[in-house]
Amino acid sequence: MDLKQAKTHLAQKNNDVREEKVEYKTGQVLDDRNRAGKKRPWQKKKLENIRYAEYLKILEFKKEFKVKECAEVLNYQIDESGQAKLYQVYFCKSRLCPLCNWRRAIKSSKQLEMILTNAVLDYPQAQFLFLTLTTKNVFGKENLKVELAKMGRAVAKLMQYKKVKKNVLGYVRSTEITVSKDGSYNQHMHVLVMVKASFFNDKENYITQKEWRSLWQKAMKLDYDPRVFVEKVSDKSGKGSLTSAAFETAKYQAKSADYLTSDDAKNLKIIDDFEYALRGTRQISYAGVLKEIHKKLHLDDAEKGDLVHADGKLEDEKQVVRIAVAKFDYIRKNYFWT
């Protein structure tokens, strides 16, 4: 979706969110595909979820049981035309659960896409910037927790600075943590900023990369020059487009590849640190007109809300004929229709 497409996006009936037909036959392996024909990664994510639950058990987290049960049973509604649609699943909603993170990422990016589509319709002249704000790597869970809290407050502060405030219509920010080779953590904020057209048209308003860096340094009260990346979101589709910026913003806080490596000791340490540091934090938050649109569209919370209909609800409900159930088989390590 580029800016121009976004404008026509709403006019179309949103068919791409329809759950595609799922073949169901007792004893057969589940083959759930989206409309584009791409297989949904239930099996891969469930296998990752099992590893994550095992680590939680070793670390003596009580929620291990809850996590283990995540998406064990998938209930589909079959309508009169034979179409199957996912309608009931238990999700553990644990912050690092690979299954829940997959669903949350789909949901967040769908929601963000809807919000941006509306924002572009309401403010056709608006432009977008994609900021990545970083600080120096930290070691250990306590430092990570403190740094994340500080960064969250600093983004809000940055947006209140006079020169920033007069240009910004709204923004959405997310947090990402990656693990470096030396075991330290690199925490950074992605901020998709919606600015007035005058931001680019007027030298008085324009903020250079150097200025962003010094404003971020000031907001964070740092005694060094932090790394700050600024990208103008392009009107064209593809890399650098609004869609790719939205996708980047709606990603996970931490990717499972970082804590499900072949090194058990390392994985245990990272999971223990992340469980502690990420508790109570928000993966994604909206401000300004983007927050207003989120409210206007009555979107639920991408983190705590419904993860079953992550990629949208079917509006033209057909008569449900029966329920089909796919269950995860722990011995054969896959989902089978019961």
Ligand SMILES: [Zn+2]
């Ligand atoms: Zn889960």
